[in-house]
Amino acid sequence: MKASRSNLLSGLDVECIPDAPIGPMTWYGIGGRADMLVSPRTMEAAAEVVRRCRQERMPVRILGGGANLLVDDEGVDGVVLRLDQACFRQEAFNRSGSVTAARIGGGVDLFSLVTALARRGLSGFEHMAGIPGTVGGAVNMNAGGTGGDMGQALESVDMVLLDGSTRTFGVDDFDYDYRSTSLPRGLVTSVVLSLEEDDPIEVRDRVKTFFAAKKAAQPMADHSAGCAFKNPLDPQTASRISAGKLIDEAGLKGLSVGGASISTRHANFIVVQPGASSRDVQSLxxxxxxxxxxxxxxxxxxxxxxWSRRDKP
Ligand SMILES: Cc1cc2nc3c(=O)[nH]c(=O)nc-3n(C[C@H](O)[C@H](O)[C@H](O)COP(=O)(O)OP(=O)(O)OC[C@H]3O[C@@H](n4cnc5c(N)ncnc54)[C@H](O)[C@@H]3O)c2cc1C
Structure with a gap:
């Protein structure tokens, strides 16, 4: 059943695109449509959309930068929320001695944030260089790499929970681990990062080093969603084993299904050619x-x- 827009969004300060092509908005650039793509213009509107969806038992999903997302060819039902309006893209800085608390909107793009912080000479976020997506998506995934992850830079996280209530979680209120956090499900609307004053040139040089290492190891220019699989935990040593190494050792580099293939540069990246379908990626x-x-x-x-119509978010 297709979601009805009429009552769900009435009186709310939102933009809504019915039958929106969300697959092409992801880094894969493939996949189908959403019944409704909704961009709230205020925090109150975001919270009310989430609350009404819960009340109407309508699925609600959150689209960040689409850098870790594969949308099924059949698309998705219900509401897809996107934090692309100005109120979710703000940046504010509060300096106290050598420490700066930066309040950053959940819809802010990570690439531009890393650059902006380097330009201001604020250190503590360089390790996120080269990771695509938004701040909210990076919190949800606890995105990161060899230099660290999103969790380590956080002082607090502001969220709209699935019942429409708003909460702030201080860093001591939740745990974060490899590509996961203990935060409840919901919408990350903003965060506060704890950053140190530093020489802008030194911060920029560290950003460049992280970015160069990533570019050397990963097929950044291809269409993908980054690593397809999590690095599994080795029960003997309690350390992570590279999923890419396991895929490579199984002889799968270059394996393809339709327009999707396992990257010959990094075996944990599934990359797509024009004309590939979401089904190709899922089969691979x-x-x-x-x-x-x-x-x-x-x-x-x-x-x-x-994301697919079959799952119940
Ligand atoms: C070329 C490439 C390289 C990559 N390299 C890395 C890497 O080195 N390390 C790494 O960890 N990842 C990497 N990724 C994956 C991706 O960049 C991260 O997972 C990123 O954090 C996804 O953010 P996003 O905003 O694009 O989220 P999306 O892909 O849009 O969404 C991912 C998940 O987060 C949820 N979400 C999105 N926004 C919010 C929000 N505001 N509130 C709550 N939930 C939200 C979505 O509902 C979904 O469940 C890479 C991806 C690509 C394409």
Missing amino acids: MHSARERVADHCGVELQREVVV
């Missing part, structure tokens, strides 16, 4: 999981989030 993920399990007995878990 399935094959890779089966073949790695057959080869070494490890069950890979997906890192990429897949």
Whole structure:
């Protein structure tokens, strides 16, 4: 059943695109449509949309930069929320001695944030260089890399919970781990980052170093959603094993289904060619999981989030 826009959004300060092509808005650039793509213009409107969706039992999903997302070819039902309006893209800085608390909107783009902080000579976020997406998406995924993750830079997180209430979680109120947090489900509307004053040139040089290392190791220019699978935990050593190494050792580099293939540069990246379908990517993920399990007995878990009409968010 297609969601009806009439009552759900009445009186709310939102922009709404019915039957919106959200697949092309992701980094994969493939996949179908959403029944409704809703951009709230105020925090109150965002909270009220979430509350009404819960009341009407209508699915609500949150689209960040689409850098870790695969949308099914059939698209998704209900509401997809996007924080692309000005009130979710603000940046404010409060300096106290050598420490600056930066309040950053959940819809802010990570690339531009990393650059803006370097220009201001604020240190503590350089390790996020080269990771695409938004601040809200990075909190949700606890995105990161060899230099650290999103969680370590956070002082607090502001959220709209699924009942429409708003909450602020201080860094001591939640845990974060490899690509996960213990935060409740909901919409990350803004965060406060704790940053140190530093020489802008030194911050910029560290950003460049992180970015160069990423560019050397990953097929950044191809269409992908980054690492397809999480690095599994080795029960013997309690450390992470590279999923890319396991896929490579199973001989899967270059394996393709339709227009999707396992990158020859980094085996944990599934990249797509024009004309690829979401089904191609999902079939390839399935094959890779089966073949790695057959080869070494490890069950890979997906890192990429897949949206479809079949799931119940
Ligand atoms: C070329 C490339 C390289 C990458 N390299 C890395 C890397 O080095 N390290 C890494 O960790 N990741 C990497 N990724 C994956 C991706 O950049 C991160 O997962 C990023 O944090 C996704 O953010 P997003 O805003 O695009 O989220 P989306 O892809 O839009 O969404 C991902 C999930 O977060 C949720 N979400 C989005 N916004 C919000 C919000 N405001 N509030 C609550 N939930 C929200 C979505 O509902 C979804 O469940 C890479 C991706 C690409 C394409």
